Amino acid sequence: MAGKPKRRAEGAPVGRRAVLGMLGAGAAGLAAAPYLQRGWEKALSVASEKDATGLTGLLPNPGGFRYFSVVGSVPHKDETDYELRVDGLVERQRTYTLAELRAMPQARVVRDVLCTDGWRVNSTPFEGVLLADLLDAAGVRSPGAAIRFTCFDGEYTESLTLEQARRADVLVALNMQDKPLTHAHGGPVRLYVAPMYFYKSAKWLSGITVTDKVVPGYWEERGYAVDGWLDEADQRPEAA
Numbered sequence: 001m002a003g004k005p006k007r008r009a010e011g012a013p014v015g016r017r018a019v020l021g022m023l024g025a026g027a028a029g030l031a032a033a034p035y036l037q038r039g040w041e042k043a044l045s046v047a048s049e050k051d052a053t054g055l056t057g058l059l060p061n062p063g064g065f066r067y068f069s070v071v072g073s074v075p076h077k078d079e080t081d082y083e084l085r086v087d088g089l090v091e092r093q094r095t096y097t098l099a100e101l102r103a104m105p106q107a108r109v110v111r112d113v114l115c116t117d118g119w120r121v122n123s124t125p126f127e128g129v130l131l132a133d134l135l136d137a138a139g140v141r142s143p144g145a146a147i148r149f150t151c152f153d154g155e156y157t158e159s160l161t162l163e164q165a166r167r168a169d170v171l172v173a174l175n176m177q178d179k180p181l182t183h184a185h186g187g188p189v190r191l192y193v194a195p196m197y198f199y200k201s202a203k204w205l206s207g208i209t210v211t212d213k214v215v216p217g218y219w220e221e222r223g224y225a226v227d228g229w230l231d232e233a234d235q236r237p238e239a240a
Contacts (some may be wrong), residue, residue, distance in 0.1 A: 066119055067184055070218060074153040074204055076183050084172070084189060088148070088210035091139030098188055102174060104129045109169050111194040114230055126192045128173035132166040134208065146214040149191055150207035158191065158202040158217035159226065162210075163237050169194035172205065195233035199224060 082098040107130050113121045131147075140162065147165045149158040164170065173192040174181060181187030186203025193200040199219050220226045229235055 071153050071155045082188050086138045086208045089141050089144035090210050091141055109194050113198050115198045126173045127175040128171040131170045140210050143212045144210040146211045148209045148211050148215045149202045151202050151204040152206040153204050156218045159214050197228040200228045
C-alpha cells in the first residue's frame with residue numbers, strides 16, 4: 001500500500017472552483033451586458049454626430065441600429081424649442097409643439113425595421129400620432145396629392161404619396177422601443193413608415209408640406225427608389 005500513488009487532494013476542488021468561476025463570470029457578463037451596450041450606443045451616437053463621412057454607421061452595434069446622418073452635426077431639440085409645421089396645400093396651417101403632439105391620441109405599430117445596408121431589427125415598437133390625423137386636422141385641399149417631409153438637420157428630405165401617408169402604419173413617432181426617441185434615433189420626433197425601408201422614416205422631423213406631386217427626397221435624388229416598399233410589405237391602402 002505504501003507504493004500506491006496518492007490522489008491529489010486538491011484536484012477536485014480546483015475543478016469546481018474553475019467551473020464556478022466561469023459561471024460567475026458569465027453571470028456577471030450577462031448582468032453587465034445592457035450597461036455595456038448602452039455605453040457603446042452612446043459612444044456611437046456622440047461619434048456619429050461629428051462624423052461627416054458616415055463611417056461610424058459601419059461599426060457593429062449589438063442593439064441592431066446603425067447611426068448615420070447626412071450632415072456633420074445636427075442641433076438638439078427638446079420640449080423648449082421643438083416645433084413641427086404642417087403647411088402647403090392645406091386649409092389650416094399649424095405648428096405643433098412637442099407637448100401638443102404628446103397630448104394627441106397615440107397609435108402603436110410593431111414591425112421589423114430594415115435598412116438598405118442590410119441590417120435589421122425585429123419587432124420594433126414605435127408610438128406616436130398617425131400622420132393621417134395631422135393631415136385631417138390640417139384639411140388637405142386640391143390639388144394636394146403628396147407629402148414632402150423636411151428635417152431640422154437642414155438637409156434631409158423625404159416624400160410619400162397622399163395615399164401612402166394616410167396608412168394606419170405611418171406615424172409621426174415620439175417613442176421607439178417603449179422609450180422617448182433619443183436624438184441619435186431622430187428624436188424628439190421622427191417619421192416612421194413601417195412598410196418601407198428605413199430611409200423613408202426621416203429623422204429629426206420638422207416639416208410636413210402637402211404638395212401637388214411627389215418631390216423625390218434626399219436619397220431618391222441619389223438613386224434610391226421613390227417608393228421604398230419592403231419585399232414583404234402589404235401595399236394595399238387599407239393595410240394596417
